[in-house]
Amino acid sequence: MTEAELKPARRSIGATRNPASQEAILAAAEAVLLENGLAGFSIEAVARRARAGKPTIYRWWPSQAALLLDVYHSHKRINFIFPDRGNIRDDLRAYLTGILKTWRDGTSGEVFRCVVARAQEEPAALAALSAYMADRRCQSGKIVEKAQERGEVRPDVKAELVTEILSSFAWGRLLTERLDVSEAEVEAVVDTVIGGILTKPAA
Known part of the structure; x- marks a missing residue:
């Protein structure tokens, strides 16, 4: 035996x-x-x-996608924490850097790519991924909401949209295997985004 x-x-x-x-x-x-x-x-x-x-x-x-998402989330829960550095530039820089690092180090990126691939073929997988991403947008949007409370970001700005723009940049790099993003690139992306949302021009 x-x-x-x-x-x-x-x-x-x-x-x-x-x-x-x-x-x-x-x-x-x-x-x-x-x-x-x-x-x-x-x-x-x-x-x-x-x-x-x-x-x-x-x-x-109930589905392979749900299981794969739990595999992914079990890693991300350990390796990723939503930042609270006290200012929107540092928070968004840490947020984007954290996503890229989580996907680059270990197996999280490969697992998430598989979830995305499955979602292109199966309605149940797409529904699971959509629900997961809606929850993540809600959570990450709090970064911007805190900045609005501090008076850094205009009150008319849609908080979830800001972090979705940053995560979309990260998604593009993940799906094309270009996760080795330099600090200068992260700075450029963040500065481009916050330039349109601050209550006053960036210094």
Whole structure:
């Protein structure tokens, strides 16, 4: 018997996620994706690797896209924090730099590219990605809202749109594998954006 056959399978525990089982499934999903690519990714392969039941995985993640997004978000939650440096230029610079670094270092960028690719083919994946991005826009928009409260940014500026412009720049670099962005490029992008939103001209 193989080592995998000697180890007991993880038992399904219903709708409530067991932290250890969840971690094992997320780790297995990442490993399967990186080893086999998007074409070779399946819930069956993840279940075998995690020694978990397919019903449990489908109960917790109703689609492959939902599982991949959780793999991605588990990394981003650890590696990315929304900045609060006290001024809009530094906050947006840290925000854009943080996104690029998160996608460049480790496996987060590859996982997210796979999520985006899946969303082009499957309505369920697109819905999952759209919901995730709507939540991220809401969260990142608070960077601009705080600047508005400080009087740095005009009150008519749409907060979520500002960070979406910056993240769109990052998306373009991710999808074309050009994540090695220099500090000067980050500065140029941020200065271009804030030049149109400040209550007074940038110094």
